[in-house]
Amino acid sequence: MVQPAQQIAAHHWGMTVDVDRCTGCQACVVACQAENNLPINLEEHFHQKRAFEWIRVERYWEGEFPNIKARFIPILCQHCENAPCEPVCPVYATYHNDQGMNVQVYNRCVGTRYCANGCPYQVRFFNYWEPVWPEALRNQLNPDVTVRSRGVMEKCSFCVQRIRRARIEAKRDGRAVADGEIQPACVQACPTNTLVFGDLNDPNSKVSKLRNGRRAYRLLNDALRTEPNVYYLARVDNDEAEVAHG
Amino acid sequence: MTKRFTRRQFVTIAGASTTGAVVFAACNIPEEEFVVQSPSSLPEDLVRSADTWYATTLASEGGDSVLVRVNEGRAKKVAGNPDFPINRGKQNVRAEYILQSMYHPDRIATPMARRTRGAPLRPISWDAAEAQLKAWVAESGDRTTIVTNPMRGHAAWVVGNFARNAGGKHMAFDPLDQTNLYAAIKRVFGQDRLPEFDIENAHTILSIGADWLGTWVSPTRFSVKYGEFRQGEGRTRGTLFHAESRMSITAAAADRWLPVRPGTEGELALGIAHEIIEKKLVPQARIAAFEAGVPKAVLDARTLANVARTTGVSADRIHEVAEALAKHGPSLVFGGGSAGAHTNGTNNLSAIYALNILLGSVGVKGGVWFNPPSPFAGVPAASSGAPFIEWERELARWRAGSVGTVIIRDANLVYGLPRSTDPAGALANVEHVVAFATVLDETTELADLILPENTALEDWGTDIPEPGPGYPAVALQQPVVGPAYTRDGTAKLSDARGFADTLLKVSGGAAGGATMRDVVNSAAGGLYGKGSGSVKAPSASLFMQGLLARGGWWDVSARQSTSAPALRAVVKDAAADFSQTEPAVEGETLHLLPFASQSLGDGRHAAEPWAQATPDPLTSAVWTTWAEVSRETAKKLDVRQGDRIMVRSQLGEIEALVYIHPAAAPDTISIPVGQGHTRMGRYAQGRGSNVLAILVDKKDAETGALAWAATRVKVWKAGGARKIPMFEGGAEEARAVEPGFPILTVRDGESAEDAKHRFEAGHKVLH
Amino acid sequence: MLEFMNRMRRTTPLWVKIIVPLVGLPVTAALAFAVVFVITAWLGKPLPVFGFGEGPEQPIPFPHTAHAGTAVLVDTAGMARKDAQGNDLHGVGLDCAFCHRTVTQSASAGIPAREQCVTCHKVIGSADKDTLARLRELGLGGIEGAINWQRVHRLPDSVRFVHEPHIRYLTTHPAAIENSPDKTIGSATSVTPAQVCSTCHGDIATMTKVKQVEALKMGQCVNCHRDNGAPTDCITCHF
Structure with missing residues (x-):
């Protein structure tokens, strides 16, 4: 007997990044590494520019000493609606799902790296090595997340394991996923509450309200029309006259 | 087959034949993560594979409480306790580093001892080790010192009791000495404990010297408050002024960074006070209250x-800060860190904190709040070295x-004390040296008896x-977890025990109880007796359960009353020196600013690979x-990015790689603390x-505190260069993500769209 | 034919006669191995020949017949085992979730800690059995050592399977249950969690040594998901 299709709440996951709150402290970066079994970035990986950070904090300088400003901006996979990485994959290892997420399927990936070349945000990473941990450190690995092997691409998944878990639990309890119930590791860790995650389809969610705010913009969207699901809230600075831009 | 056969290796092999796609599922792969461990001390672990989240604290800076995810008896993740x-x-x-500290591959496995000084270490039993420790402490009596x-x-409290019972003493070591901070708080506010800063409700903040968003005192809490200070709901955006000789992440977060000349932070504070008083920006009564502590002649x-001349901060800026603080309250002024690390450190910090009196910021919303004494008699609530x-x-x-006898725990004297004290030489003349440690460091390896210590997650x-x-x-x-085992399940990774627990055992319970668990239980009993606070329970045992579940106890109703104290002699000496800037020795042209690393702290996290690989926020340098x-x-020294330089003070020289920093003041050189370990495990050793x-x-x-920011150095090109390992691309600055706008900034009330148009109008060429 | 063979004997040099069997044998063996490998892969589990399909040896033999089954227990000779009074011994028929406690709560079904084994085996089971003696020693003698159980059912890499929602769904939709020893379960009104395990694991209660019955290939997962209206998005399982 075939059961009727179950009603699946139409979520559309998204994130806001309030740059005005960000201090560049790197708490999100380390929390992500711990949650998602990212390989240890050894010194040589940095030299080769092959270090992994699914979320990173970029820093830009503006102006000259002493009127110089350092600006931080956390960059993670933007989960674009028009993702440049998706059409270039010859094996459909990356695709857009119906919940607004850009998905990477490790099993399908054959490591062409086209997607990384296509990504204007540079948030896709290729496993050039088999990840290794000393035996003792393996105890920490998260059992909910695959340890990616050599030769596949990886990137921010919006902590899909946490989304899955929250949805399963909500369904078990016969309720909807509450706003704020799902916190990717970076969002949970961020001490200044720079990062907010939630359902963009829910007009009352915090993330919906924030992305409709006046300071909201999306990275590179004007130029490339990638339609990211990650919204940035601009840093406030009344000092323009004194700080040289360019 | 013991080696894990991964999908990738498989595909590699299978790809050689044409059957790859079919053969894929045929390998029977043994599951390595499947050794079921039995930390039987945790009843919940009888049921495997369900997550358990335990609340605990890492006993780290600030006193954050965390939840630790435990699965199959292993700690997986640390998260703040909501x-x-x-x-x-x-x-x-x-916070996350504690996991790698606990599962560190170089953790000391068993107690070890040397037969004689200099002899190799050999494993001994815990019983023998404890007996040895007991005998040595009994033998030494009041000639015992515990260093932590x-x-x-x-x-x-237990360590203090143990030392007192033995007749010896307990000393705490902080390489970045904060004594002056406590001295200044005492002098200005009459408080023995650090006050709370109501950052989230302040409108204008001036912080001086303290990297409070990164490493100073309690960065998590300050960051939470900072987020609200910036964009909290129902409030206008706060304004932050930060004066520090080096650009820290706090300086980067500030609306205005004031790169003050090292050692003149107090001068700056007095200059601001002078401006406020001269322009009569605050009521006369407050001026009088302030002047009661600061002699007219000084002001x-x-x-x-x-002040502009001595501090290097322009007169306009000083005026701007003074006006903002006085006119856009609630205002808050605090400082510490490098501002207090000079020979005039206490004066500097006193002048800074006294500004709160002038601004009327004590005991008001958005100001300074005092803290109550410890809820437990005799248990310290302040932790200055x-x-x-x-x-x-x-x-x-x-x-x-x-x-x-010297007992050392988590205090790396050999690494952290100035060379003039020669800690290694001093230790050589101590009869018995006992060390508790997780990973051997430069100090503990000199010990005669080395005891593996629990991490914070095991105590x-x-x-x-x-x-x-x-x-x-x-x-x-x-x-939160029992001991971890090797993969075959036959041996513990580390046969560690608690430091305080061991002291209790050696003291036969005289230091406060039989075990730390008992001590904590009776402490909980004391809190239960108060009958107030965040945990309500009908019995003491249920109360204890409530404490464990919530991660702690707090009593919002018992807020400490705070009122502005009468100032007395904030600046004790009218001729107090607020401008120690002249070089003592020819050629020492640069001011050395050591700073606590965002990831390695004062060096204690250097052993953990995550810490090593966490990019420095401003330079993105690692390892x-x-x-x-x-x-x-750099031009004067004729060096480029990555060149080796020698940095010499009167007490020694080190080598470093040049990072050309656009925000470094011309007469300074800033070097992060934390690297340069000769021991401390595979990830730290021989690095930097x-x-x-x-x-x-x-x-x-x-106060006699170390003036750790008062060193002047001579710097020269050492020859040779090495690429600095950095996350950022190449030697250039990071490429802008948004073409034309390194990071889009808006003015108050402006929309992102408008800001873009404004930028486009002003900058025809986008690049 | 005979003539041909005679000519062969005459014309083929001796060294060829030696080399061909020497090379041919390994090549044939390798081919046979490869064929078995491919068939095995296609089936998704080892071939049921020479005992390959019997599942791995466990460090302590754990007969599910005795624990989960209710049938009469038999010894190696196929004779019914008797108790002291001469009555037939039956399996105790424990619910699967009695030991695999987290199956209704979390991703992994869970292997019980050895303390749980010892809880019963402190008193149950004859003391002269080596395995039980070892278990008691492990379970009661402090916390040194662990039982290194061998996994029987293992999904390929990068697949995340969560037991809980599957058990929940099948207990409320018995029509989707497969392989159940109870042929009428499809129309049952109330189903316990233990009755649905057979869908993927087969009738474990009849196995002295647990072996994999179903291939557990992706086709199976997807078919069932599609038939039951469950999501078939890749990241439902692959992350």
Whole structure:
């Protein structure tokens, strides 16, 4: 007997990044590494520019000493609606799902790296090595997340394991996923509450309200029309006259 | 088949034949993560594979409470405890490192001892080790010294008791000496404990010297408050002024960074006070209250022009800060860190904190709030290290052979003390040296008896957050996992025991109880007796369960009353020196600014690979020691990015790689603390240089604290270069993500769209 | 034919006669191995020949017949085992979730800690059995050592399977249950969690040594998901 299709709440996951709150402290970066079994970035990986950070904090300088400003901006996979990485994959290892997420399927990936070349945000990473941990450190690995092997691409998944878990639990309890119930590791860790995650389809969610705010913009969207699901809230600075831009 | 056969290896092999796609499923792969371990001390673990989240505290800076995810008896993830009023569900960058500390591949496995000094270490049993420790302490009596990190809570209480019972003493070591901060708080506010800063409700903040968003005192809590200060709901955006000689992440977060000349921070504070008073920006009564503590003669000399000249901060800026603080309250002024690390450190910090009196910011919303004493009698709520002068005296005693037994725990003296004290030489003259450690470091490896110590996730204890939230608060520490085993399940990774637990056992319970668990239980009983606070329970045992579940106890109703104290002699000496800037020795042209690393702290996290690989926020450098110099200085030294330079003070020299820093002041060189370990496990060993090794032994004139930011150095090109490992691309600055706008900024009330148009109008060429 | 062979004997040099069997044998063996490998892969589990399909040896033999089954227990000779009074011994028929406790709560079904084994085996089971003696020693003698159970059912890499929602769904939709020893379960009104395990694991209660019955290939997962209206998005399982 075939059961009727179950009603699946139409979520559309998204994130806001309030740059005005960000201090560049790197708490999100380390929390992500711990949650998602990212390989240890050894010194040589940095030299080769092959270090992994699914979320990173970029820093830009503006102006000259002493009127110089350092600006931080956390960059993670933007989960674009028009993702440049998706059409270039010859094996459909990356695709857009119906919940607004850009998905990477490790099993399908054959490591062409086209997607990384296509990504204007540079948030896709290729496993050039088999990840290794000393035996003792393996105890920490998260059992909910695959340890990616050599030769596949990886990137921010919006902590899909946490989304899955929250949805399963909500369904078990016969309720909807509450706003704020799902916190990717970076969002949970961020001490200044720079990062907010939630359902963009829910007009009352915090993330919906924030992305409709006046300071909201999306990275590179004007130029490339990638339609990211990650919204940035601009840093406030009344000092323009004194700080040289360019 | 013991080796894990991964999908990739398989595809590689299968790809050689044409059957790859079909063969894929045929390998029977043994599951390595399947050794079911049995930490039987945790009843919940009888049921495997369900997650359990335990609340505990890491006994780290600030006293954050965390939840630890435990699955199959292993700790997987650390997350802030959303219940706890200090960190409110958040964590700082260093919280996660505890997992790698616990599962460190170089953790000391068993107790070890040497037959004689210099003989190799050999494993001994815990019973033998404890008997040895007991015998040595009994033999030494009042010639016993216990050296630890600055500890709080009941572990500190037990250590204190143990030392007192033996007749010896307990000293805490903080390489970046904060004695002056406590001295200044005492002098200005009459408080023994750090006050709480109501950052989230302040409108204008001036912070001086303290990197409070990164490493200073309680960064998680301050960051939570900072987020609200910026964009909290229902408030206007706050304005932050930050004066510091080096650009820290706090300086980067500020609306205005004031790169003050090192050592003149107090001068700046007095200049601001002078401006406020001269322009009569605050009511006369407050001016009078302020002037009761600051002699007129001192103030009169601090005219705008004078102060601008000494501090290097322009007169306009000083005026701007003074006006903003006075007119756009609530205002808050605080400082610490490098501002207090000069020979005039206490004066500097006193002048800074006294500004709160002038601004009327004590005991008001958005101001300074005092903290109640510890809720437990005799248990310290403040954790300052001993001032450097006491270390000099103590090490002199060691060198003279007048100390019998030294017990060291998490205090890397050899690494952290100025070379003039020669800690290794002093230890050599101590009869018995006992060390507790997780991983061997430079100091513990000199010990005769080395005992593997539990990490914070394996111990019982309490922590009294510092500063408190303005009312009594206690964080509870409990073991969240049992010992970890090797993969075949036959041996423990480390046969570690608790430090305080061992002291209790050796003391036969005289130091406070039979075990730390008992100590914590009776402490909980004391809290239960109060009948107030965050946990309500009908019985003491249920109360204890409530404490464990919530991660601690706090009592919002018992807020400490705070009122502005009458100022007395904030600046004790009218001729107090606020401008120690002249080089003592020819050629020492640069001011050395050591700073606590965002990831490695004062060096204690250097063993953990995550910490090593966490990019420095401003330079994105990792795994090494770099020296930040301005373009101008680099030109003078004829060096480029990555060139090796030698940095020499009167007490030694180190090598570092040049990082040309656009925000470095021309007469300074900033070097992060934390690297340059000769021991400390595979990830730290032989990496970078230790800047603490070249600090000169200058002290604060009053407190004897180490003036760790008062070293001047001579710098020269050493020849050769090496690429600095950095996350950022190449030697250039990071490529802008948004073409044309490095990071889009808006003015208050402006929309992002409008800002873009404004930028486009002003900058025709986007690049 | 005979003539041909005679000519062969005459014309083929001796060294060829030696080399061909020497090379041919390994090549044939390798081919046979490869064929078996491919068939095995296609089936998704080892071939049921020479005992390959019997599942791995466990460090302590754990007969599910005795624990989960209710049938009469038999010894190696196929004779019914008797108790002291001469009555037939039956399996105790424990619910699967009695030991695999987290199956209704979390991703992994869970292997019980050895303390749980010892809880019963402190008193149950004859003391002269080596395995039980070892178990008691492990379970009661402090916390040194662990039982290194061998996994029987293992999904390929990068697949995340969560037991809980599957058990929940099948207990409320018995029509989707497969392989159940109870042929009428499809129309049952109330189903316990233990009755649905057979869908993927087969009738474990009849296995002295647990072996994999179903291939557990992706086709199976997807078919069932599609038939039951469950999501077939890749990241439902692959992350």
